[in-house]
Amino acid sequence: MRIAVASDHRGFDTKKRLLPWLASEGRTAHDHGCVDTNVVDYPDFAAAVALQVAMGQADLGLLLDGSGIGMAIVANKLPGVYAVDALDTVTSRRAREHHHCNVLCVGTDLLSDSQVREVINAFLTAKPGEGRHLRRIEKIRAIESVWCKPIS
16 A cells, blocks of 8 residues: 655654555655745645545555644545544544545644554555445546536
């Protein structure tokens, strides 16, 4: 599983601690910035990860900022990207199982490091559901095919 990871300045310290944990769990994570705690604009980094997922160069994306809200908004602008801002394991797991989300946004100002790891682990270990869940995702994809320009 290829995981594209990025943060803004608010999520940088958590990301720095998170990357070694992901590696210790046997997960391959590619860091797409930012590189320190200097103030940056979150759309730049959210778009970089979302593009990797949209183009199939990453299986999943992980975005870390203060609240998770802004990065989720940006990521959801790209066709084929289903981003969720999750602050608990139930939401994180259901986002994958019920909604086939492929980008997780986490508000690092709102959770401890151990909570961040729990939310991420729930997302990474959940599997997209079949049946009614897949039927609904297919309807979302049909809407995208009408209203969203494909990424080439």
